[in-house]
Amino acid sequence: MRVSSLDRPMWAAGADVITKGDVIGYYRSVAPALLRQVRGRPTTMQRFPDGVLIDGRALDSFYNKHLPKSAPDYIDSATVTFPSGRTGVQLCPANEASIVWAANQGCVTFHPWPVHADRPDDPDELRLDLDPQPGTGFPEAVIVAQALRQLLQEVGLDPYVKTSGGRGLHVFCSIEPRWEFLDVRHAAIALGRELERRLPELVTTAWWKEERGARVFVDYNQMARDRTMASAWSLRPRTGAPVSTPVTWAELPDVDPGEFTIATVPHRLSTLGDPWECLGRSPGRLDSALAMWQADVDERGLREMPFPPDYPKMPGEPPRVQPSRKRV
Numbered sequence: 001m002r003v004s005s006l007d008r009p010m011w012a013a014g015a016d017v018i019t020k021g022d023v024i025g026y027y028r029s030v031a032p033a034l035l036r037q038v039r040g041r042p043t044t045m046q047r048f049p050d051g052v053l054i055d056g057r058a059l060d061s062f063y064n065k066h067l068p069k070s071a072p073d074y075i076d077s078a079t080v081t082f083p084s085g086r087t088g089v090q091l092c093p094a095n096e097a098s099i100v101w102a103a104n105q106g107c108v109t110f111h112p113w114p115v116h117a118d119r120p121d122d123p124d125e126l127r128l129d130l131d132p133q134p135g136t137g138f139p140e141a142v143i144v145a146q147a148l149r150q151l152l153q154e155v156g157l158d159p160y161v162k163t164s165g166g167r168g169l170h171v172f173c174s175i176e177p178r179w180e181f182l183d184v185r186h187a188a189i190a191l192g193r194e195l196e197r198r199l200p201e202l203v204t205t206a207w208w209k210e211e212r213g214a215r216v217f218v219d220y221n222q223m224a225r226d227r228t229m230a231s232a233w234s235l236r237p238r239t240g241a242p243v244s245t246p247v248t249w250a251e252l253p254d255v256d257p258g259e260f261t262i263a264t265v266p267h268r269l270s271t272l273g274d275p276w277e278c279l280g281r282s283p284g285r286l287d288s289a290l291a292m293w294q295a296d297v298d299e300r301g302l303r304e305m306p307f308p309p310d311y312p313k314m315p316g317e318p319p320r321v322q323p324s325r326k327r328v
Contacts, residue, residue, distance in 0.1 A: 135214025
């Protein structure tokens with residue numbers, strides 16, 4: 001296939017330059033592992049047509065939610081329905097050529113939906129984003145992730161963990177595709193609330209930043225329709241070209257996420273293998289997590305949580321007003 005502008009700087013800091021050719025080379029080196037996470041999934045491309053970071057200056061990017069009409073015939077696609085009710089046609093990677101084509105379009109990060117193209121309304125992954133707030137960092141995220149692992153195992157799920165490419169962690173579980181997005185989101189809320197009860201000084205599910213404090217936010221809205229997370233093995237648009245990297249639970253306490261970059265991850269993958277190779281082979285059920293949601297509603301009087309700001313108003317949702325701006 002034809003690629004272009006391989007010498008274009010994507011990251012540049014003085015004499016240290018990472019080119020588009022380096023990005024394409026990286027994705028070719030991790031393609032088998034990456035494809036295990038994105039193959040057959042509608043995927044949003046986060047594109048940086050002019051580069052990512054050049055001498056400390058962040059360049060413009062955009063989320064390409066619609067497959068360009070110029071895409072060649074060998075690029076597979078899938079149709080998804082957005083929260084507005086409108087539909088869109090997205091990249092649906094099927095092979096290494098799809099990955100290389102996307103990278104040649106300036107795609108730095110792949111954001112796959114938690115569904116497969118044949119069942120676009122039924123998530124087959126439960127994804128939880130552990131986001132350290134100011135005053136906390138990666139060590140706190142590790143503590144929370146370990147507690148979350150125990151909770152997920154208690155409800156019959158098999159969790160996998162990866163670095164986010166920043167200070168946080170992502171925890172994924174394969175689930176049977178028998179629940180719609182609202183149900184899976186409710187399961188995520190219930191798990192976040194239970195984790196908050198177990199670690200009240202360290203965990204928060206508060207949607208509004210002013211209420212979170214120095215805690216780790218469990219971002220339940222990552223399970224809302226059209227919300228996606230960076231795939232495993234994706235580059236992230238931060239200094240040094242970090243990678244969202246799968247790790248084992250055993251090595252997690254000693255992990256330094258800053259060591260996982262475009263320069264180091266291919267060697268790690270080739271020598272240690274893919275810790276996420278078996279994700280998806282034994283999907284679990286959400287019955288126990290959804291029972292927790294219902295118990296919160298019936299016994300604790302807890303209700304729906306705020307949706308992302310671009311969502312239409314949802315049934316039972318509280319007012320989308322920042323607490324400090326509410327009228328008394």
